[in-house]
């Protein structure tokens with residue numbers, strides 16, 4: 001099954017001969033010039049969507065659905081894939097009801113995986129567009145858009161001797177990748193894997209985690225259950241005693257944390273209280289509410305043919321409120337899926353406070369608010 005938008009919607013036009021002569025320097029350049037304006041990949045995908053010249057894509061080769069509910073996908077990337085560092089994320093794009101949707105996912109596999117494939121575990125969120133679609137529809141043979149890996153949440157090189165990995169719920173994926181990578185490297189230092197789930201049944205990768213801990217004396221698995229009194233090692237919500245219990249040396253070693261916002265906040269508070277926040281590295285799956293100054297919103301925002309009164313929210317939210325469906329991925333300014341051209345007007349980046357006044361510049365809709373009249377090429 002191929003999920004990429006087929007070519008049939010766009011009429012084929014060929015490039016003028018002069019432009020072909022100018023650009024033709026190699027057989028590939030000649031073919032690409034002939035394929036203008038669509039690009040060779042648009043033609044090749046009619047034959048085989050995995051046969052691409054420029055675009056990075058991936059074919060689903062394995063699908064495993066688990067309670068949770070979540071789905072674990074194995075993906076074979078096209079030859080453009082440059083690999084990833086344990087902890088980083090990729091952006092997956094699928095076409096759902098004719099609209100291309102992108103979302104970020106953190107590979108859970110080792111960065112040294114022998115067959116070069118990627119493993120993603122996606123939790124299906126209630127009302128979640130992409131996660132539910134993947135849970136319901138992903139089958140071997142599905143071809144999806146893929147980005148190169150990105151993000152600074154990654155194990156450093158050389159590896160720290162002691163490492164504390166903390167996760168909760170679906171936030172297990174990037175730290176699972178770190179654990180699998182360290183094990184593949186024969187890391188000899190202490191690794192504590194502290195994971196929180198509501199109950200034992202909610203813990204992804206549990207048999208493998210237990211097997212790794214059993215086979216490696218330097219790996220300690222500590223399971224915290226927030227809604228199950230029996231079993232596990234810790235019970236109830238995170239507190240400082242959990243850290244002292246799981247990794248008494250935590251104030252002297254780097255920690256990598258990914259989980260639901262309340263867990264992230266509690267761990268951050270603990271590190272801040274001890275004055276050791278530099279040791280804590282974090283990855284957010286869900287955007288924190290942006291502090292948007294909407295008190296003095298003025299002007300109007302144009303999205304193509306749609307004109308709305310500026311209500312002070314981010315451009316992404318204002319476009320969605322107007323019934324439009326611009327592409328987005330992370331909603332927190334890290335994946336650039338929502339980048340669009342601002343034709344005119346002034347916008348403010350709510351993360352940095354920078355104001356952009358130049359016309360015809362690319363901006364990220366999810367973290368930009370209009371300052372007065374703005375025209376977006378959507």
Ligand SMILES: Cc1cc2nc3c(=O)[nH]c(=O)nc-3n(C[C@H](O)[C@H](O)[C@H](O)COP(=O)(O)OP(=O)(O)OC[C@H]3O[C@@H](n4cnc5c(N)ncnc54)[C@H](O)[C@@H]3O)c2cc1C
Pocket residue numbers: 089103104105106107121122123124125126127128129130131132170173174283284285286329330
């Ligand atoms: C760097 C990064 C890495 C990520 N890695 C993974 C991963 O490995 N596995 C994984 O399952 N997800 C991961 N995510 C989250 C993922 O990108 C999507 O946000 C998630 O799959 C929901 O997308 P959706 O289209 O189904 O939901 P949307 O249609 O975008 O949202 C629908 C509803 O779900 C809520 N929602 C969205 N995401 C979450 C969330 N994480 N927790 C609680 N509520 C949420 C929204 O607030 C909204 O109300 C990652 C996100 C980032 C930024």
